[in-house]
Amino acid sequence: MTDTAPDLDRLRGGEPPRNHDARTIAALTSNPGCARRGVMDAAGVDKDAVARTLGFPAPFGQSQFAITRGNAFEAQVKADGCAELLTLLRDRLGLDVPEVAYDDLEVVAGNEGRELRHSRTRRLLARALESGEGTLFDHPLLRLEIAGYPAYLEPDVIAFQLAGRLHVIEVKSFAVVDGQAEPEQVAAAARQSAVYVLALRRLVAELGHDPARVSHDVFLVCPENFSNRPTATPLDVRPQLAVLERQLARLTRVDELLAELPTELTFELDGALAESVRAVEARYAPECMSGCEMALFCRDEARACGATGALGRSVRDDxxxxxxxxxxxxxxxxxxxxxxxxxxxxxxxxxxxxxxxxxxxxxxxxxxx
Ligand code: SF4
Incomplete structure (x- = not known):
């Protein structure tokens, strides 16, 4: 915890901090200049609940159909100890994967507790890094410090060890058609994968190894050409990693943002909520629509005051x-x-x-x- 912890507790109005996940952490990097988002995220404010209370519910969320389809594709790729995935890595990417061991870290002896799962992840990865044994680690439970709070990351990803280096494998259900996928979706997947790479690197460093043993090359596995057949694409996430590290460093200086705010400010879900939210400066851009729960509220505010940012980030920058x-x-x-x-x-x-x-x-x- 940091000295700012009491202020952050007050901002949440006594509610427990909301856990981050890779999507919320990745989204931090998509509008790093926004103080409103920085403060709310650092405090772990439930932005979804705030947006609903303000009458501007978040404009995104996966449909039940997309969730079911995604889960079915992932189960298929991971069935029988990731048999289909291994064929893909060997045949399609030409990787020499000699011997395979598969460990699922989702449940530890019937216990799904986060601490327990995280320590099992640590133990198994420590052994793998020492001995070079172990190939696929499914559902590793990772941890990243966000503004002084540990955020647990529950990735669907697999940590894949090859020639002494760990790679992140991320399974996504959007289609790759004729070798091309929707650029927005690939960019979002790259940002999320970068979060896992960073969390894995921090863990590897804590275990006394060189963080570079976690590769910046991740493997994205998607269905090919509207079929259920998986295809794999290597993705270099170095640019996303650089942005993420910069933004996380900025978040740990949340005390500077707090110093600018009224000392009694709170995002309690009551009648004064809109006024409290407006007290923190926002930098709305149309990109917010795909990444931040507050987007509809901030867009309405930006339009009402004729903010240049409502026309797009490049216009605002120009x-x-x-x-x-x-x-x-x-x-x-x-x-x-x-x-x-x-x-x-x-x-x-x-x-x-x-x-x-x-x-x-x-x-x-x-x-x-
Ligand atoms: S939607 Fe609002 S709070 Fe979220 S990043 Fe955009 S301007 Fe900031």
């Missing part, structure tokens, strides 16, 4: 320092004089407005004049 669409339009038509630091942006906006006017009207355009 207009650095111009927070609202109204200000951007006023700078473009010359009705607002820019401050010195916005002079260049204003010049670019006026040029863009001129070009637009010429394209639309076929003549030089002089703004509001």
């Amino acid at each position: 207009l650095g320092g111009v927070d609202t669409i109204g200000t951007a339009l006023a700078l473009a038509d010359g009705s607002l004089d820019p401050s010195d630091d916005l002079a260049e942006t204003a010049e670019q906006l006026r040029a863009a407005a001129r070009l637009r006017g010429e394209a639309l009207h076929g003549e030089a355009w002089h703004g509001a004049a």
Whole structure:
């Protein structure tokens, strides 16, 4: 625990902290500049419950059909000690997997307790790293420190040892068609896999080994061409790892974010909730829609105040320092004089407005004049 723990407890309004999972940790990296998300996640606030209480329930979640299909595909790939998976690794990826041992770490002697499962994961991986024995470790229970709290990660992944190095294998149910998958889904899988790689590296370091023994190359296993036949694709998650480590380091400095907030602030699910949420600065971007439970609330807020971020992150970045669409339009038509630091942006906006006017009207355009 850190010195910030009492403040974080207060922010949750006495509720226990919500556990992170790889999806929530991976999502931290998709909008690292958002203080609202940073504070809520560091405190372990149940953002889903907050969004529902505010009348803006999270815009995502898998359908029951997709969940059932995903579970069936995973069970198929992992059946008989991962027989199908091993064939895939040997034949499709040409990996030399000589001898195979399979350990399922999901339940320890009928006990599903997290501490017990985590210590069994540690024990088996320690032995594997020492002796080189052990090939497939299914459902390892990992742990990552998030802003001073241990977050348990319950991955569906397999830690796969090959030639003394561990690789993460992630089974996903989205299809790879003609060698291509939906880029958004691959990007999300890469971010989640990076969380597991990082958690495994931290564990390997704790066990006294070189963290580089956990490879940044993960294997993504998906159904091929709308069939149930699995295919495997190697994925280099180094860029995602770099972002994740930066963002986690930033989260541990949550005390700086807290220092900016009213001392009595709490996200208790009561009538003052909307006001409390608005007290923490957000940086809405359309990408939030696929990664953050608060997205509909923040989008509504961004639209109401005409925030440039509502038009997309690249627009907000291009207009650095111009927070609202109204200000951007006023700078473009010359009705607002820019401050010195916005002079260049204003010049670019006026040029863009001129070009637009010429394209639309076929003549030089002089703004509001
Ligand atoms: S939805 Fe809101 S809280 Fe979540 S990352 Fe986006 S701006 Fe931040």
